[in-house]
Amino acid sequence: MKVVVIGGGAVGAATALFLKRQGGAAVQVQVVEPDPGLTLASSARSAASVRQQFSNAVNVAMSRFGFELLSRPAEWLAIDDGTRAQAPDLGLVRSGYLFLATSAAGARVLADNQAVQRAAGAQVQALTPTEVAARWPWLHTADLQAACVGLDGEGWFDGEAFARALAATARALGAQWLRGRVVGARRDGARLRALQLADGTRLAADAVVLAAGAWSGAVGRALGLDVPVHARKRTVFVLRCPTAIPGPTPLVVDPSGVWWRSEGAGFIAGWSPAEGDADPDDLPLDQPAMEQFEAHVWPALAARVPTFEALRVQRAWDGYYEVHPADHNALIGPHPDCPNLLLACGFSGHGLQHAPAAGRGVAEWLLDGRYTSIDLAELGAERLRSGRRFVEQAII
Ligand SMILES: Cc1cc2nc3c(=O)[nH]c(=O)nc-3n(C[C@H](O)[C@H](O)[C@H](O)COP(=O)(O)OP(=O)(O)OC[C@H]3O[C@@H](n4cnc5c(N)ncnc54)[C@H](O)[C@@H]3O)c2cc1C
Incomplete structure (x- = not known):
């Protein structure tokens, strides 16, 4: 299977990491990112804090998994360079x-x-x-x-170091980073077949993951799809x-x-x-x-x-907060109008801590056809059509 991830911030990087960790050589992962220094990415501009105090059990579980990676980087984010495993300093x-x-x-x-x-x-x-x-x-x-x-x-941590560690681990597992900007797509009926980059490159894909943070609405428009995620x-x-x-x-x-x-x-x-x-x-x-x-x-x-x-x-x-105005919580899962576009965006002010759980969930959905760890169905993008709201009282 070939998966292209749009956006190389914490969410895109975590998605690439878990796709490779769980899919191995059977899955080819390309991450498209126009700004490899993450100069504008929210992942490098956040308050980089993690909490368990949400009102929705799904959000609590996602934060708990985020904290698991943050507190045990040697288990999750160490890169073996052949001499010894290097665990990143995340400043927790x-x-x-x-x-x-x-x-x-x-x-x-x-x-x-x-x-x-x-x-x-x-x-x-x-x-x-x-x-x-x-x-x-x-x-x-x-x-x-x-x-x-x-x-x-x-607590809190070094958000940029976390995003970079997720990306470095994904690369060490075989994910490929491409410098480029997604500007369009070739569709075949409802499905995406290939992405068009600004420099003219075409990337064929079996599945596409939209993890472009505050730019997800704009990228959605470029793909011909409504993705109601706005920059604030x-x-x-x-x-x-x-x-x-x-x-x-x-x-x-x-x-x-x-x-x-x-x-x-x-x-x-x-x-x-x-x-x-x-x-x-x-x-x-x-x-x-x-x-x-x-x-x-x-x-x-x-x-x-x-x-x-x-x-x-x-x-x-x-x-930028990446805001899904209807309920200020992430959209995770297939777009209702495009079954092979997986959304992973709209996290508002809690996307850094939720990046690992979101990335792992998207990987499970693509590789296993269902969530096998935290059930993220409540965050499903079908609510774009049904109008169902994800209820969370503790929005900051
Ligand atoms: C001030 C502030 C405080 C915050 N505090 C916290 C906090 O305390 N705790 C917490 O958990 N979260 C916090 N957040 C939210 C958190 O930073 C984000 O939810 C999270 O970083 C989102 O990660 P991401 O990878 O989805 O987006 P980003 O890190 O923004 O990455 C998206 C990437 O997509 C790329 N992109 C854009 N357009 C294209 C295109 N056309 N093609 C390809 N790639 C493209 C961008 O270059 C960007 O690098 C805060 C955010 C802000 C702004």
């Missing part, structure tokens, strides 16, 4: 997410989520405001109703605070929509605006939305951590 920092609730409704959501998380094997702890204040005395807790912290399987710009602020707070802190998710965590000796923070769709071609990166800091991020941080009154922005970066 183990530290829980701390979700805060300031309303009765928010507290109920946290409690409901904990039941799902525990049933899926995640270790989480519900905390009263008094317990939060005792553990993190620098947090303002007077308005809190409830909180939940992850006890294991959460997100800015991450790198902060210094003159007064030290003992770290690593948890990754705090405030009900205001602002999140922050330790990053080395300082902090990073971000906020999710509810802006409309954007065309990545009309929305250049490297122009971070600095105005968001004064208007949204800083007021929320200073209210939650009084010491943060004195925060300074050192720098900021931006990247």
